[in-house]
Structure formats: structure tokens, C-alpha cells
Amino acid sequence: MVRLIFLGPPGAGKGTQAQTIAQMHHVPHISTGEILRSAVADKTELGLKAQTYMEAGELVPDQLILDLVEARLNQADAKTGWILDGFPRTVDQAIFLETLLARLQQTCDYVVNFEVPDEALVSRLLGRGRVDDTEAVIRNRLEVYHQQTAPLIGFYQERKQLASIDGDQPIESINQRLNDLI
Ligand code: AMP
16 A cells, blocks of 8 residues: 655656556556646536646646545545645645545655756656647746745655655656655
């Protein structure tokens, strides 16, 4: 059983690593970005509300995210573990998650912080070609990350849950480091 939160800037490789580790440990990979992208593609009410924020590289308002995460963690497949990728992204979201996990009588094993310098991120993201991967939107997402998400590093450090990983390495080396940690 593993319960991990993957923290880090956009393009740090969280999604790629989460997918591999989730498969190995038979736990769901819960990516709020993926859930939102499929809602946008399906033109659901959630998708229609989230779309403009996502295209601008802004965070989607908490009222759209929190219930969604709670419902997802209450699903049967999440009872024995999970990897959260892209959530929490603000201190408010982290506090919500802390309360939710206490209620579910679950604890997170580690918050894995992927460290990658901004310039490496910009070139990686430009190569990825998603609709929100234009240079102006990428710069904004990095700015949003530094302002709203990076404070979570201190938040989880204080709670002695943080493990940092050098994300500016080949995929296999990062995977190895994650496996050592788990
Ligand atoms: P990601 O795939 O994690 O890069 O997320 C893509 C986009 O979805 C982000 O730029 C945000 O607009 C939105 N998003 C994903 N997760 C969250 C979250 N936890 N809180 C707010 N917005 C989010």
C-alpha cells in the first residue's frame, strides 16, 4: 500500500512517474489535471466552468476541485492507496486534504517534491504540445506555481512529510530514487 502526494512545478515529470509507480503498486493515479481535461473534453458542467482558467494557466477555483477530490478518494479503488498528482496546489487545498484524510483514517506516506529549474521546465513543456503549453501560458503557470504552490514545500517540511527529488535527471534515475524511497 502506498499513499503519495507528488508536488512540483508543471513539467517536472510528476505525471510520468506517478503513472509508473501507480501501476507497480496497483493503486490509482489521481491527477486533478487529467480529471479536469476529460471534463473539458466531455463538455460537462465542471469542464465548461474549468476551461477558461486552464487555458489561461490559472488555478481552477477550490469549489470546483475539493468535492471532486473528496469523491475520488471515497471510491473503492482508493481505499488501499493512491498517488495524488497535481493536488494539493494551495495551502487551503492542503489543509482541506489533511482534514479529509484524518476523517478517512488515512495518512500520506510522503510528499515527494520534484525539483527542476524553471528554464528546464519551459523547454520541456514547449516540447509537450498540450493546448495550455504555449510559452505565455507556461510562464503564467510557473508564476502561479511559485506564488501559490511552492509554499506547500514549507508546509509539508514542518510536518516532516517532505522528501525532495532532483527531477532534472533521466526518467529511470528518478524512478529508481522513488522506489528506494518507498
Ligand atoms: P496539470 O495537469 O496538473 O498541469 O493541471 C492542468 C491545469 O488544471 C492547471 O493549470 C489548472 O488550471 C488545473 N488544475 C489541476 N489541478 C488543480 C488544482 N489542484 N487546483 C486548481 N487547479 C488545478
